[in-house]
Amino acid sequence: MKEGFRQSMAWLHTWTGLVVGWVLFFVFLTGTAGYIQIELTRWMQPERPLQGQAIPSVDDQFAKAYHWLQKNPDTQQAERWGIDFISDQRGRDQLNVNWSMPPAKGENYGKYQRENLNPVTGEKVEEQAKPRETGGGRALYDMHYALHYIPYDWAIRIVGICTMFMFVAIITGIITHKKIFKDFFTFRGAKGQRSWLDGHNVLSVIALPFHIMITYSGLIFFINAYMPLGVPLVYGFGDDNQKRYYAELYPQYYSTDADAKSLVMKDVAPNWQQVQVIYNQAKQEWGQTGIGSVNFYPAKGDSPAKVEFYKSDYDFIGRSRGKSLQFDLASGQQIGDKDSTAEKGALKFGNVLLGLHVGWFATPFLRWMYVITGLVGTAMIATGLVLWTVKRRPKQIKNGKMSFGHALVERLNIALIAGLPLGIAIYFWANRLLPVTMENRAAWEMHSLFLCILFALIYAIVRAIPKAWFELLLLTTLAYLLLPIVNSLTTDRGMWVTWQHQDWTLFSIDLGFILLGLLFVWISYAVWRKRNAILKAPVKKAREPRKPTTAVVEKTIADDGDKS
Secondary structure (H helix, E strand, O other): OOOOHHHHHHHHHHHHHHHOHHHHHHHHHHHHHHOOHHHHHHHOOOOOOOOOOOOOOHHHHHHHHHHHHHHOHHHOOOOEEEEEOOOOOOOOOOEEEEEEOOOOOOOOOOOEEEEEEOOOOOOEOOHHHOOOOOOHHHHHHHHHHHOOOOOHHHHHHHHHHHHHHHHHHHHHHHHHOOOHHHHHOOOOOOOOHHHHHHHHHHHHHHOHHHHHHHHHHHHHHOHHHHOOOHHHHHHOOOHHHHHHHHHHHOOOOOOOOOOOOEOOHHHHOOOHHHHHHHHHHHHHHHOHHHEEEEEEEOOEOOEOOEEEEEEOOOOOOOOOOOOEEEEEOOOOOEEEOOOHHHOOHHHHHHHHHHHHHHOOOOOHHHHHHHHHHHHHHHHHHHHHHHHHHHHHHHHHHHHOOOOHHHHHHHHHHHHHHHHHHHHHHHHHHHHHHOOOOOOOHHHHHHHHHHHHHHHHHHHHHHOOHHHHHHHHHHHHHHHHHHHHHHHHHHOOOOHHHHHHOOOHHHHHHHHHHHHHHHHHHHHHHHHHHOOOOOOOOOOOOOOOOOOOOHHHHHHHHHHHHHHO
16 A cells, blocks of 8 residues: 555555446446336336226225136145235325245246236226236336346356445545545536546535445345354254244245145135225225235144235335234234344345335335436446546547556446447337237336447447537437427326326336436537537647746845845
8 A cells, every 4th residue: 555545545446446437337327217117117018097986995996806806717736816006105006916836846936827807897908908018117127136148147246246335436436535525515627637627526415325225235145045054053044944044034924834735826816805804904904095905824833814904005125025013814813013123133224225226115206306316326437437437538638648557437428328228218219109919018118228228339330529519419419309209199197198097107217208308408518518629639738937926036035236
C-alpha cells in the first residue's frame, strides 16, 4: 500500500466497478423494471379487464372457485389447493385457482398449476378469451438475478460475485471521497472529466442508503448457494439433514417426520357447507374485503387437514404472506394465528431484508420512489463506466492510437448503456407487433431484446464513437416516445381509454414511456452538443503570467531608486 490507504481504495473502487460494471448495469436496470412487474404484465396483456370494472363479492368468488376445484379431476391428487380473489389491491384483477401436486421421487417440490376462472360463470377462461402469451414484467425481473440463456445455478453465482464486487465498490467509494457530502452539492457543468466525476458523485450519494440496502439484501437471497457449507456444518450433509433444517426453519410447512404420510385433497376435501362455516369465522375476524386468498392442506404427520386464510392488504415489510387464520378442516376450530412476529429472530431479520429488496409492501408513491432510486443507481453505474473512458481518452488521443482495451470498453459501454434501454423498448414493441397466436411468443419477445443488444454492439464497432452514441440514443428516444402510439393503434387500451376508465395503472405505464423518451431526448441532445469534442485532443490553456507579489514590487522600486 505504497500510495496510501485512500489511494489504494480509489484504485480498488475503479477496477471493481469496471470489471463487473456491465453486468451490474444490466442487473440494476432490469431489477428496477421488476418493481413494476405486475403493472408491466397488465400492460402487456391488453385482453385483461380494465380496473374500473365492478368487483364481484368474495362470497360469490369463493363459492365458484371451490366448486371448480371439487369437481375438476386434475386437482383431486393435489397436496394443496389455493384460491386468489379479485380485489382492488395491486395485482388482484383475476380470480384464479392453483394447486400443487405431490413431488415425484427424488424431488423436493411437486408441479404447480394454475387456472384463471371467469368470475361470472365460475368456469375456466376460454382459450380465445385468455390473455396473450408474454414474459411480461416478470421476465425482466427474473433476468436481474437469473440472467438469460445460461443455467440458473451459474447465473445466480455470477450475479452474486458481481453483487459482492458492487458492495466493495460502494464501501471503497465512501472511503475514497473524504468530502462526500460536499461533493453532493457540487456539480460543474461543461467541464469534461470534472463534470462526469461530479455527476457520478451526486448520483452515488443521493440514494446511498438505497444502494447499500439493495446490494446487501441481494446477497441474502441466495445465501445458501453463496455459502454452501453453512447448513451442512450444523445439520450434516445429505437430503435428510437438509429437510431437517427446513422443517426447523418453517415448521408450518415441513414435517420432521420423514415417514409421515401425506394425504391428497380428494381424501379430505369437505363439503361446501363445512367450508362456508369456517369462511364465515374468518370473515367475522377481518371482514369480507379483508380476505385476499385461501389455501387448503391435507393432513401430514402431526399436522391436521387445514384451511388457511390470508389478509388481502400487504401492510408489512417482511417477505412472507403476512397474517393468516388457520382452521382445522374436520372440526372447524381455529388452530393458529400465523403472524410475522412468531418467526424466529434470524428468519424475521432475513425476511425484512428481503422484503425491503422486493418492495412488495410499497404504496404507489413509495413504488415510484423505488423506481426512481433504481434508475439513479443505474445512472450511477453508467456514469462510472463512462468516466473510466473519459479520464483515459486524452492520453489515447495523444498517442495517436486507441489501445485494444480502451476501445473494447468504449464499445461495450455503447452496446450496454445505449443498447439495453433500446432492447427493453423493443421488448415492448414486440409484445404489440408479434402475432397473438404465434408459437413461443414469449420467448421471441425476449429474443428481440437480446438481438437488439447484439445490433447495438455491432453498430458500436462499425460506427465512429460519437455517431454510435448519438444515433443509438436517438433511436432509443423514438422507441419510447412512439410506444404509446403503437399501443393505441394495436389495442383498445390507449391512454385516452385508460384515462376515461380511470385505470391509472395502465395510464401510468404509457406516461412512463413518454417520460423516459423525454429523458433520452435530453441525453441525446447532450451527446449531440458534445459530438465534436468527444474524440478531440484537449487544448492546453495558456498559462497566465503570475502577478508579482508585494515584496517583489517593493524590491523593484528599491532597485530603480539605487540606479538613479
